[in-house]
Amino acid sequence: MGFLNASSSFTRFRIADPVPATLWPTLPDKLKQFCFRDIDNTSDERSWGWVCFDDMLDTAWRTAPPEKGGYIAFSLRQDTRRIPAAVLKKHLSLALREEEARNKEQGKKFISRERKKELKEQTRLRLMSRFLPIPAEFNVLWAIDTGIIYFASTQSKMIDLFSDYFTLTFDLHLEPLTPYALAASMLDEAAMTRLDTLEPTRFAG
Template identity: 55%
Template sequence: MSILSASLGLTRYRIIEEIPRELLGQIPEKLKQNCFVDIDATADERSFGWTNFDDMLDMNWTQSPPEKAEYFVFKLRLDTRRIPPSVLKKHLTIALNKELEHNKEQGKNFVSRDRKREIKEQVTLRLRARSFPIPAVFDVMWNPSANRVYLDTTNAKVRALFEDYFALTFDLHLEPLTPFFMAMDVLGEEAAPRLESLEPTLFI
């Protein structure tokens, strides 16, 4: 869901460190250095990286720059190949049956555990190569002057991937703006012991 939609799930962050002034001018180049790499012609299971906010197929920012007024905007693109379990089971059974027939010709009535594992890996790779990766994109808005970063998802796995990749790209670490951290942001670090001792109130 786009961050421009009428409603969406949004995760808000602040950056823990002081942002070096020279880093702001390096952001477009760092995005390109860590851009999404297409896996359509491979058998890779997953690929992720940054891409253009205006066009998820533009990994070089030729359509438009990431700078929008005081914001930097871009997308996290995640492509994943998923093989339905029933499809994998079918083709694995076919491959194991062929292997067993071959072994019987050699006087063996079984397929070893290591060989089964090897066949499963081969079948999985073959099926991946025949399937198209499913793309997903997540909008990112970064306002350096307000020290706020917005990600248009609340999915825990995507958030963890985004936080790690943001740190890898910019050498900056994100802190989710949960109510607790937002309260500390307003009241200061010295308020942490008081906030930690608060208990929820039930209005039922």
């Protein structure tokens, strides 16, 4: 669910590094440099990259620029190919039967473990090109004045992917803005010392 929906789940980050003033003029070019690459006509399993906030099919930001008032808005798109397990099992069984028939003609009695692994990989790659990738879009809002970033996902794998790709793109590291991290940004040293010594309360008998 994105930020334009009636409800949305998101993760907050703060930028751990100083943001150089020279970044802002080059930011649109960096987004285009690391934009999403289509894999419809390939057998690749996954692809990800930045796309326009207003149109996930737009990787050149012709629909609208990323600058929106006091925010930078864009999205992380990820396309994933998935082969249903039953389909893979069926076609692997067919491949194994064909291999057994060839072995029988050559006087061989069994298929080696290595050959079975090879057949499974060949079958997977062959099927990959026959399934269209499933697209997913995750909105990103970057508050320029505070350095707070909102990412429209709470999935741990997507959070890791977003953090790593953000750092690769902008050479800036992100820190999840957890309740503790938020308290650390608001409290003084004495208050943080008291916070660190707090013990949880047990409400169950």
